[in-house]
Amino acid sequence: MKASIAMALASTAAILMTSPLWAEGRPPRIPMEDFFKLPTKTAYRLSPDGKSYSFLQPWKDRLNIHVAPVGGEAKRITSSTERDIRAYTWVNDDTLVYLQDKGGDENYHVYSLSTDGSDVRDLTPFHGVRAGLLDDLDDDDTHVLIEMNRRDPRFFDVYKVNVLSGEMEMVAENPGTVGGWMTDHSGRIRIAYAMEGLKRTILYRDDEGQPFRPIFSTDFTDSVIPAGFTGDDEKLYVMSNLDRDTTALYLFDPKSGNFEDMLYERDDVDLSGIIWSRAKKKLLGVSYYTDKRQRHFFDEETERLFDRLKKRFPDYSVGISSMSKDERKMIIAVASDRMPGRLYYHDLDNPEKFELVADLYPWIDEKQMAPMKPISYETEDGLTIQGYLTLPVDLPEKGLPVVVNPHGGPEVRDTWGYNPEVQFLANRGVSVLQVNYRISTGYGKKFWMAGFKQWGRKQQDDITTGVKWLVDRGIADPNRIAIYGASYGGYATLMGLIRNPDLYRCGIDYVGVANLFTLLESIPPYWELARQKMYETIGHPEKDAELFREISPVFHADEIKAPLFIAQGANDPRVKKAESDQMVEAMKKRGITVQYMVKDDEGHGFHNQENRFDFYRAMEKFLTEHLELE
Numbered sequence: 001m002k003a004s005i006a007m008a009l010a011s012t013a014a015i016l017m018t019s020p021l022w023a024e025g026r027p028p029r030i031p032m033e034d035f036f037k038l039p040t041k042t043a044y045r046l047s048p049d050g051k052s053y054s055f056l057q058p059w060k061d062r063l064n065i066h067v068a069p070v071g072g073e074a075k076r077i078t079s080s081t082e083r084d085i086r087a088y089t090w091v092n093d094d095t096l097v098y099l100q101d102k103g104g105d106e107n108y109h110v111y112s113l114s115t116d117g118s119d120v121r122d123l124t125p126f127h128g129v130r131a132g133l134l135d136d137l138d139d140d141d142t143h144v145l146i147e148m149n150r151r152d153p154r155f156f157d158v159y160k161v162n163v164l165s166g167e168m169e170m171v172a173e174n175p176g177t178v179g180g181w182m183t184d185h186s187g188r189i190r191i192a193y194a195m196e197g198l199k200r201t202i203l204y205r206d207d208e209g210q211p212f213r214p215i216f217s218t219d220f221t222d223s224v225i226p227a228g229f230t231g232d233d234e235k236l237y238v239m240s241n242l243d244r245d246t247t248a249l250y251l252f253d254p255k256s257g258n259f260e261d262m263l264y265e266r267d268d269v270d271l272s273g274i275i276w277s278r279a280k281k282k283l284l285g286v287s288y289y290t291d292k293r294q295r296h297f298f299d300e301e302t303e304r305l306f307d308r309l310k311k312r313f314p315d316y317s318v319g320i321s322s323m324s325k326d327e328r329k330m331i332i333a334v335a336s337d338r339m340p341g342r343l344y345y346h347d348l349d350n351p352e353k354f355e356l357v358a359d360l361y362p363w364i365d366e367k368q369m370a371p372m373k374p375i376s377y378e379t380e381d382g383l384t385i386q387g388y389l390t391l392p393v394d395l396p397e398k399g400l401p402v403v404v405n406p407h408g409g410p411e412v413r414d415t416w417g418y419n420p421e422v423q424f425l426a427n428r429g430v431s432v433l434q435v436n437y438r439i440s441t442g443y444g445k446k447f448w449m450a451g452f453k454q455w456g457r458k459q460q461d462d463i464t465t466g467v468k469w470l471v472d473r474g475i476a477d478p479n480r481i482a483i484y485g486a487s488y489g490g491y492a493t494l495m496g497l498i499r500n501p502d503l504y505r506c507g508i509d510y511v512g513v514a515n516l517f518t519l520l521e522s523i524p525p526y527w528e529l530a531r532q533k534m535y536e537t538i539g540h541p542e543k544d545a546e547l548f549r550e551i552s553p554v555f556h557a558d559e560i561k562a563p564l565f566i567a568q569g570a571n572d573p574r575v576k577k578a579e580s581d582q583m584v585e586a587m588k589k590r591g592i593t594v595q596y597m598v599k600d601d602e603g604h605g606f607h608n609q610e611n612r613f614d615f616y617r618a619m620e621k622f623l624t625e626h627l628e629l630e
Contacts, residue, residue: 026392026393026394026395027365027367027368027393027394027427028368029427029428030364030368030424030427032424032613032616032617032620033613034361034363034364035364035420035421035423035424035427035616036420036424036609036612036613036616037609037613038058038061038063038084038609039058039340039341039358039360039361040057040058040358040359040360040361040362041055041056041057041066041343041357041358041360042055042056042057042063042341042358042360043055043056043063043088044321044322044331044343044357044358045088045089045090045322045331046090046322046323046324046329046330046331047090047093047115047324048090048092048093048324048325049093049324049325050070050324050325050326050328050329051069051070051093052067052068052069052070052093052115053067053068053070053322053331053345053357054066054067054068054088054090054096054115055068055074055357055358056084056085056088057074057076058609059076059079060081061608061609061610062080062081062082062083062084062085062608062609063080063084063085063086064076064077064078064079064080064085065077065078065085065088065096065098065113067096067115070329070345075116075117076117077096077113077114077115077116077117078098078113078117078120080100082102082103082601083100083101083102083103083104083607083608084607084608085098085099085100086099086100086607087099087133089133089136090136091112091136091137091141091142091144091163092141092142093115094114094115095112095113095114095115095141095163095164096112096113096115097110097111097112097113097123097133097136097144097163098110098111098113099111099131099132099133101603103570103571103600103601103602103603104569104571104572104601104602104603104604104605104607105571105573105603106130106524106573106574106603106604107128107129107130107573108130108131108132109122109123109124109125109131110122110123110124110131110132110133110144110146110161111123112163112164112166119164121163121166123146123161123163123166123168124146124148124150126148126150128153129148129149129150129153130148130149130156130526131146131147131148131149131150132146132147132148132156133145133146133147134146134147134158134181134183135183135187137187138185138187138278138325139186139187140187142162142163142164143160143161143162143163144160144161144163145158145159145160145161145171145183145187145189146158146159146161146168147159147181149525149526151173151174152174152176153525153526154176154525154526154528154529155174155176155178155526155529156174156178156181156526157170157172157173157174158170158171158172158181158189159171171189171208172189172192177194177195177196177529178192178193178194178195178203179193179194179195179529179530180192180193181193182226182228184229184233185229185231185233185278185281186233188207188208189208190204190205190206190207190208190229190233191203191204191226191236192212193225193226194214195220195529195530195533197532198219198220198532198533198536199217199218199219199220200217200218200219200220200222200223200224201214201216201217202214202215202216202217202224202226202254203215204254206255215254215257216252216257218242220533220536221445221449222240222241222242222445223239223240223241223242223247224238224239224240224242224252225238225239225240225247226238226252227239227249227273227274228274228276228283230251230283231280231281231282232281235251235252235253235254235260236251236252236253236254237249237250237251237252237263237274237283238250238252238259239270239271240259241270241444241445242259244265244445245267245444245445245446246265246266246267246268246269246270246271246444246445247270247271248262248263248264248265248266248271249262249263249264249265249271249274249286250262250263251263263283263286263298264286264296266288268290268444269288269289269290269442269443269444270288270441270442270443270444271286271287271288272287272288272289272442273286273287274286274287275287275295275297275302277299277302277327278325278327279325279326279327280327282299283298283299284297284298284299284302285297285298285299285302285303286298288442289413289415289442291374291386291416292317292374292415292416293317293415293416305348306318308351309332312354313334315336316334316335316336316339317334317335317336317417318332318333318334319332319333320332320333321333321343328347328348328349329345329346329347329348330345330346330347330348331343331344331345331346331357332344332345332346332354335417335418336366336417336418337369337371337372337390337416337417337418337419338366338367338369338370338371338418338423339364339366339369339418340360340361340364340418340420341360341361341418342356342358342359342360343356343357343358343360344356344357345357364423368393368427369393369418369423369426369427370390370391370392370393370422370423370426370427371390371391372388372389372390372416372417372419372422373388373389373390373391374386374387374388374416375387375388375389377465377466377469379438379458379461379462379465380461380465381458383438383447383450383462385435385436385437385438385462385465385466386436386443387414387433387434387435387436387466388414388416388433388434389431389432389433389434389470389475390422390423390425390426390431390432390434391426391431391475392426392427392428392429392430392431393426395429397475398474398475399474399475399476399477400429400430400431400475400476400477400480401429401430401431401476401477401480401481401482401627401628401629402430402431402432402433402467402470402475402476402477402480402481402482403425403430403431403432403433403481403482403483403484403623404432404433404435404463404466404467404481404482404483404484404496405421405422405432405433405434405483405484405485405489406434406435406437406463406483406485406488406489406492406493407434407435407436407440407485407488407489408485408486408487408488408489408490409439409440409441409487409488410437410439410440410451410455410459410488411439411440411441411448411537412440412441413436413440413441413442413443414434414435414436414440421616422434424616424620425623428620428623428624428629429629429630430623430627430629431470431475431476433466433467433470435462435463435466437451437459437460437462437463438450438451438454438458438459438462439451439452439454439459439537451537452536452537453536453537453538453539453544453547455491455495455516455538455539455551456491456492456495456499456550456551456553457551459492460492460495460496460499463483463492463496464496464499464500464503467481467503479505480505480627480628481503481504481505482504482505482506482507482508482623482626482627483496483497483504483507483508484507484508484510484619485508485509485510485512486510486511486512486605487510487511487512487513487574487575487604487605488512488513489510489512490509490510490511490512490513490566490575491509491512491513491514491553492512493507493508493509493512494507494509494512494514494553494560494564494583495551495553497559497560497561497562497564498553498556498557498559498560499559501559501560501561501562502561504562505562505563505626505627506562506563506564506565506622506623506626506627507562507563507564507565508564508565508566508567508619508622508623509564509565509566509567509580509583510566510567510605510615511567511568511569511572511574511575511580511604511605512566512575512579512580513553513575513579514552514553514554514579514580514582514583514586515552515553515554515555515579515582516538516539516541516548516551516552517541517548517552518576518578518579518582519575519579520534520538520541521541522576522578523574524573524574539551553583554582554583554586557583557586557587557589557590558590560587560592562626563595563622563626564587564592564594564595565594565595565596565597565618565619565622566580566583566584566594566595566596566597567596567597567598567599567606567615567618568580568596568597568598568599569598569599569602569603569604569605569606570598570599570600570601570602571600571601571602571603572602572603572604573603573604574603574604575604577598580596580598584596595618595622597614597615597618599611599614
């Protein structure tokens, strides 16, 4: 940092510390960059033998892979300068594979390299092709299974690839209906998940020499999702909400097509996944989210381990992010809503020792961060909406500026935990409301289906009701409320400004949808199998043309009165830049200038650090002006 800039920042900080907002014990104003810069280290992975670990660490402002012997000195083995490496894993004790795209286009290539950084090989060197790792083949040191849409951009076939030579062989050809594949514990492709219109079918085979055959079919609203094979590869664990509202875990016989034992259920929320031991080939437990992540254990030894972890790290969320092949050595992840994460190396043969290997963001002082509080409220039609409210530290819970932050998706949900955007805004004296509106997942089938064809309608009402809930309790200053979201959240921002023009002082649309007609015309080809489902959950551009005009923001730009800031990645494959262009043009025709930020080297969201800084710097200035922040 240049000396003149450093002095200017120091002077600004001194002024802010003496202003009324930062007096009387308020946390100091933390630099924006501290919330959004790259972590010191992250994504630790243990080698199969547990003698080495790898991690991502910034180099030239990009996350690159580093490798070190346990207790030894690390060496950087990749040299990416254009994009972060965001996903990788070990294949054997000497070889890793990683995924990387270009400019945010999400056409990921799979690369392999040795632990000394040599023998870098692009295993999928095909232009315009998207690849992903299906199975790292735990018992095969030279091969992985890769899904790739090389043959047809709409469908993913499976290839067995030699990570040392690059040789590949197609081992499962997609007939044009398969939306997902699953292997057994020996790495054999035994399950295919077919999507035909609104019908969902599980295809099964006893071994790879046989053809697939259907064993169970449902409508898309009834889920029967294989979660894994039993240890002997004979039966399946499936998550299903068949004849019930929430998903439960069952044992399923693929030969007979029959459900057997129900292993665990919740009446309040869906189950989110199973906890499996590769070493023991045993089901250890199941996970789910209420207001926070929860686990139910079937294995007493595992339950004792997590009880010990909770006692060692009270008041934190704990998990295991990586293990050696024998599952004796592990990386323990510890975090909370106020602490972004620390990683510890732990050896079960030395149960009292936890070696700190990474404090992801050591410059973040959790005492200065704001708690994320679970909340709920009722809608006019009787639904209970769950969400989270984060209030600035040491300010009266009265008359506060608010940013309502609807999540993207929309068929996902917000969860409890550290969120840099939320903490950044709270540090600026702003309350943040996050709403799991109807169609958010995890709350059962009825809640999900209540959002069908409710984009911009009842889904938007759920968000508005939450804002009014804050106003009625005196928490929110009704004259200083903003709305900000990304993807579907960007769409909800635009619709909020249109439907409630007097409720919001301003809005920030980040890679958001503006036109439902053009959105469905321009979806990526590999989403094609989900098109009919989108027609059911969003609407049909021909049959529901009137609805689409009603709920597409671009046709109602004349109703927006509040200032608007739009940010967009030029290479976004999900929400094309044309979506934002249309909205900006519609506003210009009204003679209204929209603040518009486009990054040419980004896709669906900004991942390069310098672009994040630009965006959040502009966001802070925008909100400071329009919410009259101090």
